[in-house]
Amino acid sequence: QSALTQPASVSGSPGQSITISCTGTSSDVGGYNYVSWYQQHPGKAPKLIIYDVSNRPSGVSNRFSGSKSGNTASLTISGLQAEDEADYYCSSYRSISTLVFGTGTKVTVL
Amino acid sequence: EVQLVESGGGLIQPGGSLRLSCAASGFTVSSNYMSWVRQAPGKGLEWVSLIYGDGTTSYTDSVKGRFTISRDSSKNTLYLQMNSLRAEDTAVYYCARGTGYGYWSFDYWGQGTLLTVSS
Numbered sequence: 653q654s655a656l657t658q659p660a661s662v663s664g665s666p667g668q669s670i671t672i673s674c675t676g677t678s679s680d681v682g683g684y685n686y687v688s689w690y691q692q693h694p695g696k697a698p699k700l701i702i703y704d705v706s707n708r709p710s711g712v713s714n715r716f717s718g719s720k721s722g723n724t725a726s727l728t729i730s731g732l733q734a735e736d737e738a739d740y741y742c743s744s745y746r747s748i749s750t751l752v753f754g755t756g757t758k759v760t761v762l
Numbered sequence: 763e764v765q766l767v768e769s770g771g772g773l774i775q776p777g778g779s780l781r782l783s784c785a786a787s788g789f790t791v792s793s794n795y796m797s798w799v800r801q802a803p804g805k806g807l808e809w810v811s812l813i814y815g816d817g818t819t820s821y822t823d824s825v826k827g828r829f830t831i832s833r834d835s836s837k838n839t840l841y842l843q844m845n846s847l848r849a850e851d852t853a854v855y856y857c858a859r860g861t862g863y864g865y866w867s868f869d870y871w872g873q874g875t876l877l878t879v880s881s
Contacts, residue, residue, distance in 0.1 A: 655808075686864075686865040698871055699871075703861060703863070707863075709861070741807050743807075750820060751797070751809040751866050753807040
């Protein structure tokens with residue numbers, strides 16, 4: 653089961669906005685509005701920051717936003733802060749009751 | 763407060779069996795869908811298995827027929843029985859709780875337990 657494709661790394665300066673892409677197929681990202689995004693700091697468990705493409709759980713900063721177009725989902729982090737430096741993973745429901753994660757993106761704050 | 767605590771990891775030889783446990787508190791395991799997700803050292807997240815509230819289960823292809831997800835409502839604990847273990851199963855295994863508001867998304871995660879499969 654092949655992973656969703658994410659850029660290996662993205663960087664930005666404090667205050668800037670960055671966007672991470674997550675590309676799949678019509679059997680996952682393109683076929684369902686069930687894309688989630690997770691933030692993972694080194695040695696820590698993942699944290700849910702976006703669910704169902706564009707929804708934020710309670711307590712998650714509104715600097716994080718999600719969207720989708722066709723087979724590609726995107727996570728935008730606006731007003732980049734030092735604490736945003738982490739790994740980010742997308743995930744999507746895939747047909748016949750399975751889940752697939754993205755390859756992961758390391759975000760560096762310059 | 764919702765908490766998930768995994769246990770049962772360790773070093774095991776290829777071909778061996780092991781059962782991971784995930785003790786939950788602050789909610790009822792059988793009322794939520796629950797999942798196991800693993801992360802090989804230095805690698806990305808990989809979904810392993812999920813159990814719905816009604817007991818229906820699902821697995822990634824690489825563990826089908828070898829791993830079994832289950833739960834014990836009396837102990838409020840999730841399990842992952844792993845048989846015929848391979849070196850490529852080496853990873854930190856996380857249990858995660860399905861959200862009540864999203865689909866196949868997980869809002870609480872345990873701290874993980876490390877499984878090493880090696881001779």
